Amino acid sequence: MRTRDAIIEKLSEAFSPxxxxxxxESHLHEGHMGHQPSGETHFRVYIVSQAFAGKSRVDRHRLIxxxxxxxxAGSVHALALHAKAPGEx
Numbered sequence: 001m002r003t004r005d006a007i008i009e010k011l012s013e014a015f016s017p018x019x020x021x022x023x024x025e026s027h028l029h030e031g032h033m034g035h036q037p038s039g040e041t042h043f044r045v046y047i048v049s050q051a052f053a054g055k056s057r058v059d060r061h062r063l064i065x066x067x068x069x070x071x072x073a074g075s076v077h078a079l080a081l082h083a084k085a086p087g088e089x
Contacts, residue, residue, distance in 0.1 A: 003040040003075055007068060014067040015049040018086055022046075025080075044080040053085040 001009075007022050023044040045064070052060045060083040065072060072079065 003071060004043065006071060007043060007045070007076075010067050010071075011045070011047060011064065014063075015047065015051045017047050017049040019048045020046070040075055041077040043076060043078070044082070046082045048084045048086055048088075050086055052083050055085075057083070 004022050004024050008020060011017065011020055011022075023046075024040060024042070025044050026040055026042045047064070051063070055063070061081050064081055064083060065079075068076070068079070
C-alpha cells in the first residue's frame with residue numbers, strides 16, 4: 001500500500017473526518033534531508049473532525065502523530081498538519 005493511502009486510511013478510521021486531504025509534497029523537497037528518490041517522504045494533511053473539538057493545536061497534532069506512528073517511524077520524514085474542528089476557520 002502506498003504511504004499516502006495508508007495515511008488516509010488510518011486518519012479516516014481514527015477520526016471519522018468530515019473532510020480529509022493528504023498531499024504528497026515530496027517533490028518539493030528534492031535535495032533536502034529525508035528526501036528519497038521514490039518520494040512519499042513529505043506530506044501535508046488537511047483534516048476536519050469533530051474529534052478535535054475543544055482540543056488544543058498541540059493535542060490535535062499528538063493525536064494524529066499517534067495514529068500515524070508507524071509511518072512516522074518509517075518512511076515519512078515530514079508531516080505538515082492542518083487539523084480543525086467543524087466550523088473553525
